[in-house]
Amino acid sequence: MDLNQSLVEANELFEAQAHIYRHVLNYTTSMSLGCALELGIPDIIHNHGKPITIQELVSKLNIPIEKTLHLQRLMRFLIHSNFFSLTKLHDQEDEGYILTTASKSWNPRMTCTVFDLLHVVADKIDTRNLKYVGGDMFSSIPSADVIFFKLKNVLHNWTDDNVLKILKRCRETIRLSGDKGKVIMIDIVLDEAQDRHEITETKMVFDVLMMVLVTGRERTKVEWEQLFLEAGFSQCKITPNFGMRSVMEVLP
Known part of the structure; x- marks a missing residue:
């Protein structure tokens, strides 16, 4: 192995390390x-x-x-x-x-609500544009035009039945917003046909972790679309532009 090849392989290794750090600390x-x-x-x-x-x-x-x-x-x-x-x-x-x-897109007149478990938001202080509400997303979700599941892959922690319950609560919440209402999620979408081998493998590692640590799973585009349809949504747009994650916009 000559020096140039060794340098190329070392550089690829360092880039891979940086890639891993980026996802771990995302x-x-x-x-x-x-x-x-x-x-x-x-x-x-x-x-x-x-x-x-x-x-x-x-x-x-x-x-x-x-x-x-x-x-x-x-x-x-x-x-x-x-x-x-x-x-x-x-x-x-x-x-x-x-x-x-x-x-x-952060409209000064827009009000956002952070919805989490009661003990998580108990000590948070509201501001003019930001409110904190404690509760249980399986029971009800505060009224909103847009519901955004933040960058923690929330839904992949849960079984299909529980994800369906959460999505139905979302559908009930945005119903009054009519055409303006939508749900935005950032989560993993399995796509062996389009993803690089390393990306697919990492997504499958998460799938195994979900199986072992909690009750959730990673899902394909077809599996996500089926859940959205069963929850009462009519349209969805899935955009894979967050590394391992995709942005999913779901409309009533």
């Missing part, structure tokens, strides 16, 4: 986005009316100056994830934060 993205939303950063940038510098953002957030670097690091990560962007200020060397298409 929850950090949702945590960081949740932090930005709780702080009201999209609203602040929107209301500022022009690109906002890090110093202005710190002032608007009313946080200690010594936290400036922490905020910069958070924003750097969210910029890389395409939730925000940086642009040059006119006639200045400074840069300012602006909204992207993704963060513009």
